[in-house]
Amino acid sequence: MKQILARGAESIIYKIEQWGQSYVLKWRQSKPYLLNKIDSQLRKARINRECKMLTISRTLGVRTPAVHFVDLYNHTIMMDFIEGTQFKQLAGQIPMSELVSLCHNFGQLIALLHNGNVVHGDPTTSNVIVDGNAKLWLIDFGLSEMNATLETKGVDLHLIQRVLETTHWDLQETMLEATLEGYIEVQGDSAESILSRMKEIRERGRYS
Ligand SMILES: Nc1ncnc2c1ncn2[C@@H]1O[C@H](COP(=O)(O)OP(=O)(O)OP(=O)(O)O)[C@@H](O)[C@H]1O
Ligand SMILES: [Mg+2]
Incomplete structure (x- = not known):
């Protein structure tokens, strides 16, 4: 059955x-x-990256679907189906205390990636699945990168802020605060420079 x-x-x-x-x-x-030719190379590279980064992220302690099969020539990847709800859809439907706790956890997971020098690349709430035990799973690693720098980590946080503004504008302040709190908790002292880079990137965007 295929749906x-x-x-x-x-x-x-x-x-x-x-x-x-x-x-x-x-x-x-x-x-x-x-x-x-370019199209095929690009799709191959993205599939390759997605497969690799899903697996590397698991080694950093982040829940991701296990990859079972990858076909670079047909640009296909097969992974576990995660039973749950997109965080994007859940956010507006749950009590505030649960939302804060999920965002806090989201921030922790992003920090675990960053600590392992990985950036997600597309850290939207559509790319987070919340399972029946309120555990978060990260998906969609086609833009993820290793060898993360201060700049790419700052961009990851900036993207989170932007998605909260556009997708969850009525909850954005609470969600951002809780996410960054979780992030700082795991990241420790190095969070400060990454957060200030995030702000700098935002300012750059404003005036360019
Ligand atoms: N392993 C999975 N388990 C359950 N649902 C999934 C899984 N992978 C994807 N989905 C669902 O499909 C949606 C789209 O998947 P995904 O984010 O990987 O693709 P995309 O956004 O189209 O990707 P890309 O931006 O790389 O083209 C997700 O938001 C999620 O709802
Ligand atoms: Mg996606």
């Missing part, structure tokens, strides 16, 4: 049942406006 779960700008996500379990097949579509 379409989501249709993104660049990929189609299928849910499949196999061996009595649910899995996700993520297929990167081609971009008609790109030359064939």
Whole structure:
């Protein structure tokens, strides 16, 4: 059985049942406006990166779906289906205390990645799944990078702030505060320079 779960700008996500379990097949579509060869290389690189970074992030203590299969030539990756709800959808439906606790945890997970010199690259609330035990899972690592720098970590935090402003504008202050608190808790002293870089990036965006 194959069912379409989501249709993104660049990929189609299928849910499949196999061996009595649910899995996700993520297929990167081609971009008609790109030359064939460039398109194929780009899709291959993103799939490769996603597979690698999902696995590396797990070693840093962040829950991510286990990857079972990757096909670089058909631009497909097969991973566990995570039973839960997108954090984006859940955020407005739960009591404030639960929201604060989830955001706090989200910040902790981003800090765990950053401590391991990994940036997520697309840390939106659509890319976080909350399972039935209120545990957070991170997905969508196609823009993730290793060898993170002060700048790329600052960008990751800046992207979080931006997504909260645009997607959760009525809850943004509470959500940002709780996320950054969790982040600082794990990151310790080095959080200060990363937070000030985040602010600097925001200012740059304002005046450019
Ligand atoms: N392993 C998974 N388990 C459960 N749901 C998933 C899983 N992977 C993806 N999804 C669902 O499908 C949606 C889209 O997946 P994903 O974020 O990986 O693709 P995308 O945003 O289209 O990616 P990209 O930006 O890399 O093209 C997610 O927001 C989530 O709701
Ligand atoms: Mg996504």
